[in-house]
Structures are given as structure tokens and as C-alpha cells.
Amino acid sequence: MSETAATALSPAEPTGEPQGDNNAPAWTEGLNLGEDTLGYIKNKGWESPADLLTSYRSLEKYQMKSPDIIELPGVDADEDAMNQFYDRLGRPSDPSQYGFEAPENADPELMDWFGNTAHRYGLSEKQAKGLFNEWNEMTGAKMENLQHEMKVQGENDINNLKKEWGGDYDKMVNAGRLAANGLGYGEEQLSSLEEKMGTGEMLKLFATLGSKMGEDSFATGNESGSGFGTSPSQAKAQMDELRTDSQFMDAYMSGDKAAVAKMQKLMEIAHG
Numbered sequence: 001m002s003e004t005a006a007t008a009l010s011p012a013e014p015t016g017e018p019q020g021d022n023n024a025p026a027w028t029e030g031l032n033l034g035e036d037t038l039g040y041i042k043n044k045g046w047e048s049p050a051d052l053l054t055s056y057r058s059l060e061k062y063q064m065k066s067p068d069i070i071e072l073p074g075v076d077a078d079e080d081a082m083n084q085f086y087d088r089l090g091r092p093s094d095p096s097q098y099g100f101e102a103p104e105n106a107d108p109e110l111m112d113w114f115g116n117t118a119h120r121y122g123l124s125e126k127q128a129k130g131l132f133n134e135w136n137e138m139t140g141a142k143m144e145n146l147q148h149e150m151k152v153q154g155e156n157d158i159n160n161l162k163k164e165w166g167g168d169y170d171k172m173v174n175a176g177r178l179a180a181n182g183l184g185y186g187e188e189q190l191s192s193l194e195e196k197m198g199t200g201e202m203l204k205l206f207a208t209l210g211s212k213m214g215e216d217s218f219a220t221g222n223e224s225g226s227g228f229g230t231s232p233s234q235a236k237a238q239m240d241e242l243r244t245d246s247q248f249m250d251a252y253m254s255g256d257k258a259a260v261a262k263m264q265k266l267m268e269i270a271h272g
Contacts, residue, residue: 086122095119098128103136150195157200175210176203182267183209184243205253212260235269242266 024038025047033041046052070088073081092098095115102111114135118128162169180190194202242248242263252259 082122089122090124090126091119091122092125098125098132100129100132103140154194154199157198157203161200161203172207172211173203176206177210179206179210182271183263184239205255208255209260212264232270235266239263239266239270 024033024042027048028038028041041052044051044055046055070085073085077085087093095112095118098115098118100111100115114132115128118131123131161172165172185193190202197205242252248259252263
């Protein structure tokens, strides 16, 4: 056997260095710890005795049910257990304590619903406010887009009616205005109707009604009788009553001949 081979196969001489886990943290050197313990320390990432102490204190807090520890409720937790859990996560004691900043023209009932729902599902004040604000931003943007689309569509409808009616456009619009005034429709009611029907359809409807009634139906009269057993004041009262009759108004607004004739007759009596 060569000298080189003999040297390679001969037992290694002790170096005087420990034969333990060379990857263990330096602070464990000199401690009489087994390989399992050294491996555990390494896996935990404890780089100093302070890390070990911090980990132990956290464990002790959990065992002593420290107020800083929040235990997750089980899948079968009852309502009381869930309420205690939500409260510890920061839920206010009452929905009114969320302190929402109401947007302009906010619906009070919707505000109450949002607060009660957020409270029922355990949202903290920060979570509820964040959700509330983002919801309002989203719905506000949608409303702006809708209003813009309605404005553009309304302008298109008017341009189309100007082409369709030609030189009679102003006359038809005036007839519609007279019909709206005679029926007692205010700006708010007309706006609501425009949203439902569209600008073009609404203008056509009132123009048709106004044309059928005739401008003379809206002349101002006195309180004398009409010759049909109904006084002007009685006719006005009947008109007010009919305006609250949804079935009659649906028929009237759709151009039903009988409904239109009845309303026209009452208007003639009421206004002379």
C-alpha cells in the first residue's frame, strides 16, 4: 500500500473541536444539549436566549388567557360566543357608535340598515367605516354616470323630436306644458316620470294629451255652475281625487279615451 493510500485510510486524529451540530446558534456552545434539542432550537430560529424567553412568555400568556390573546370560536359557536368574539375584535357596543359621515341627501333608513348589518356581522369601527365610504364612492360614481347618460339621451331625444315635429316642435311642447300644468304636475313629478319613461316618450305623451284637450280647456273661469250639476270647485275636488287613483292615472297617462274625456270634461268645468 502506498503512503498516500495508507494516510487516507488511517483513522483521523482528534482535532480538539466539538463534534456536535456546527449549525447550532453560538449561544448554545458549552451547554450540555442533545442533538434533538439543538435541532429544535435551530428550527425555531432562536438566535439568542432573549428569543427563547420571548417565545416562552408568549406561550405563558396563551396558557393564562391573556387579554392580548383572542381565541377563535369553533364552527358550532352560539350567538353569545360570536358576540364576545366580535366585541374583542373591536366591534362597538352599539351600531350608532360607528360614527358614519352621511353623504348629502343620505337616506336615514339606509344608514340605519348599514349600521345594524355591520354590527350583526361583527365589523369593527374601522372596517365598517371603510366599507361604508367605499360603497358611497362606488354608488356616487355610478349615479354620476347614469345622470350623464340620461342627459345625453335626453338631448338626443329632443333633437329627434325636432326633426320629427319640424316647425310644430314649439307648438307640441307648449301643448304638453299646458297638459302638465292642468294635471297639476310639478317639476319633481315630471322629473320622476322622465326617469321612468325617457325624455322623448314623456314629451310625446304630454303633447298628445295637450293636443286632445285643447288650449281652451285651461282657461281660467269663475265659480258659476257648468249646467251639468257640478260646480267648478266640485270639479277641482274630483280632479284631485282622480290624481290619487293610480288605476285611473295609468289609463289616463296611456291615452285611454274614456279617462282622457273624463278628465277633460272636469277641467272644462273647473276652469270655465
